Amino acid sequence: MPITLATLETATAQEVFNQVATHLLTQNEISQVYIEGHPRCLYRHTKEDGTLLKCAAGCLMSDEESTKFSASDSWPLLVSKGKVALAHSPLIFTLQNIHDVCAPKDWMYELSKVALDNNFTTEVLSA
Numbered sequence: 582m583p584i585t586l587a588t589l590e591t592a593t594a595q596e597v598f599n600q601v602a603t604h605l606l607t608q609n610e611i612s613q614v615y616i617e618g619h620p621r622c623l624y625r626h627t628k629e630d631g632t633l634l635k636c637a638a639g640c641l642m643s644d645e646e647s648t649k650f651s652a653s654d655s656w657p658l659l660v661s662k663g664k665v666a667l668a669h670s671p672l673i674f675t676l677q678n679i680h681d682v683c684a685p686k687d688w689m690y691e692l693s694k695v696a697l698d699n700n701f702t703t704e705v706l707s708a
Contacts, residue, residue, distance in 0.1 A: 585643040590668040597641070597669045599705045601676045602692045604640040606706070609685045612636045622681045623652045637676035672699070 612634035624639035659665040679691045
């Protein structure tokens with residue numbers, strides 16, 4: 582059963598990592614739009630062809646939950662306002678930065694570093 586904001590507090594850090602890593606490596610594309618020529622990452626974004634893209638934090642939101650947030654609300658801001666649980670926030674923020682800053686071709690390497698730094702198993706990275 583996928584982790585959502587409603588179940589985030591009961592999930593382990595390993596489970597959060599597994600879900601986000603699997604999502605990013607499967608999607609292999611940044612969830613972003615260009616506004617006035619500048620890229621802007623979004624929790625969720627539907628491309629013109631109908632493909633739904635999600636960022637690292639966006640894949641932890643159910644369809645219903647994702648409608649409650651503005652794209653301009655950063656994860657730390659959502660936490661500080663009490664809109665999302667504090668649980669796993671440093672990990673989610675790190676994973677979100679991988680999505681937002683790194684090219685998809687570098688995600689495997691960056692996710693491997695996160696796994697090593699946190700003593701996570703890496704089965705999802707070799708699937």
